[in-house]
Amino acid sequence: VVVTGVGCLSSLGRDYPAFSRRLLSGRCGIGPITLFDTSRCSIRIAAEVPAYDERDHFEKDDAARLDRFAQFAVLSAREAASSAGLSFRGPLAERTAIVYGTGVGGHTTLDFSYQKLYGQNASRLHPLTVPKLMFSSAVSHISIDLGIKGPVFATASACASSGHAMAMSALMIRSGLADVVVTGGAEACITLGTMKGWEGLRVMAHDTCRPFSRDRGGMVIGEGAATIVLESLEHARARGAGIHAELVGIGMSADAHHLVMPSRDGAERAMRAALADADLSPASVDYINAHGTGTQQNDSVEAGAIQRIFGDRAQGIPVSSSKSQFGHLLGGAAALEALAVITALNSQTAPPTLNYLGPSLDCELDCVPHEARPMTIDVALSNSFAFGGLNAVLAFRRHEDAA
């Protein structure tokens, strides 16, 4: 299974080339929230898509029909399809699938409508409230926008949603159920309602996201979308497609443990499953793009799981968390981080972990602090560990045809 198309938008920019460039130059997309008035919040930072205006991308009557997360999804899917050189107007339409993750769906719509209903005692809500807030609205809009007519559905597993989406997509290609799968994830929930909910959990950073660092204060919410196009190597070669990377292994597990406390065992099993699926040994892993949320719990548990798998080698493998650059995209995180891995493979450079203040005793890892590091990367893992103990790990390998 190979990746032939990539697209994204995030706090690091409007498209994949901008994302890739800023990822490696060490840009941090975290800043003060501008999307709503934060005077009632104790957490006032996030990683927003900068200066986003829906009218730059959609006709006015269409824009009103898409929640912010669905707009991001459609834009990144358009870019991915175009970078793959694919058009779905012919017979390929029915042989193409879409599997797309989101953690909370049309949350902007929900927040806005509750504000009208409870805050302003509105007597009516916008007629599109329901179709805009559906988790599956993003995939429906991608399907309509690109003309894709095969199996199309959304996945939800909180912060691993797009990891599970990409894993299912790989299985669809392997089984022959589809020739092409457009997959990824989107999230846009920087609203008063969501932020107050997160504040209640006491896992949010006040200043910035410092994964694996001493004095790390927690996570920072990000928004955006990322899409990849998958197809079999044979299918890609037959049409002369450019290949970005190979998706060689998928690993999924559940902790069966706790709603918010991660388990080392579940994380370890997901990583081992991805390696086994790829028929790779731990010794072949060159780089890990961590889940690395920047919370006390996640980073400590993730570091422990890595140490158990890689043993003495654990500290010799660069493990970075790109959430220090573009925040936590929740349901879109795994997809955007898959693009970080693809950038790493193609540039032969490990992206950095920003905002690092120094080692933390419970995270003894080489987390590539501050600056990207040129190195040989043949095989890389991308970890996603969600609340509720739902884990998805993907193994990517550099492809010889890659640019």
Place this chain on the structure above:
Amino acid sequence: MNTSEIVLGIIANHTKANVGQVTPATTLSSLAIDSLGMVELIFALEDRFDIEIPESTSMTDRFASFRTAGDVVRAVDELVLRHT
């Protein structure tokens, strides 16, 4: 701005037409307003004029049967008058 200008502007905003392109004589079919578009338009008119376009078959049918933008303007005028 009078009711007519506001209504025509709202109609334009629910289509690909520019404000100013929609006149009372413009037919709704030429603007390609589908049934969902009509529901959105009714909502926007209710919101703007603080009127209620009842969810009865007869009223929805009446809106659905409108041929031109001018028909919509006249209906809104009537409802605003009834409301005040």
